[in-house]
Amino acid sequence: MTENTYSKLVPEPTPDSMPYWNGLNEEKLLLQECARCWRVRHYPRPVCDACHSFETRWVEASGQGTIHSWTITHHPFHDGYRSDLPYTLVTVDLEEGVRMLARLHAPVDTRLDIGMPVRLVVERAKPGLTLPGFVLAAPATDMSAPSSGER
Ligand SMILES: [Zn+2]
Numbered sequence: 001m002t003e004n005t006y007s008k009l010v011p012e013p014t015p016d017s018m019p020y021w022n023g024l025n026e027e028k029l030l031l032q033e034c035a036r037c038w039r040v041r042h043y044p045r046p047v048c049d050a051c052h053s054f055e056t057r058w059v060e061a062s063g064q065g066t067i068h069s070w071t072i073t074h075h076p077f078h079d080g081y082r083s084d085l086p087y088t089l090v091t092v093d094l095e096e097g098v099r100m101l102a103r104l105h106a107p108v109d110t111r112l113d114i115g116m117p118v119r120l121v122v123e124r125a126k127p128g129l130t131l132p133g134f135v136l137a138a139p140a141t142d143m144s145a146p147s148s149g150e151r
Contacts, residue, residue: 006126008080017044019058024130027122029061031096042098063120064137065092068099072108090134092118103133110136 013021020043023030033040034048035055046054070090076082088104090112104112105121117137125131 006080006129008125009078010125010129014044016046020044021130023058023060024122024132025128027130029063029120029132030058031061031094031098032056033059040096040098042094042100059096061120062095065094065100065118065120065134067091067112067114067116067118068093069114070104070112088112090118092134100132103131105133105135 011017011021020030020032031040031042032044033056034051034053035057036053037048037051039048039050040059041049046056048054048056068091070088072086072088073081074086076085081087086108088106088108088110089101090104092100092102094100103123104118105123106112118134119137121133121135123131123133
């Protein structure tokens with residue numbers, strides 16, 4: 001798949017979120033941490049929810065978490081996702097104490113439960129764009145998504 005044929009929505013990184021996207025390109029999940037009160041936050045944003053500080057540093061997350069909730073998508077909200085249907089989106093409670101939404105790379109008929117352990121995988125969507133996803137935690141192998149496209 002080339003950049004010209006990629007038909008899905010793409011993020012538009014901001015100065016606040018650029019380190020997050022750059023981290024994924026390096027197969028790292030980076031989370032913002034307040035440099036004043038050390039609270040971790042996600043999604044990337046300029047101000048700490050707890051102390052309102054603008055001071056931020058980036059920390060690498062473990063990529064481990066548990067399922068908080070999930071939904072199975074049957075309707076394409078954008079034509080670029082039509083061929084993927086149906087697929088599962090999970091909200092994950094990361095070990096670092098924040099929640100994150102991403103695709104679950106598992107058959108949609110997989111039995112899921114709240115609290116089930118998952119781990120991060122990355123999918124090279126197109127050159128310069130790496131997307132996060134999750135798989136059910138199993139013996140760790142690598143961070144590559146099982147159904148990803150070009151690498
Ligand atoms: Zn803070």
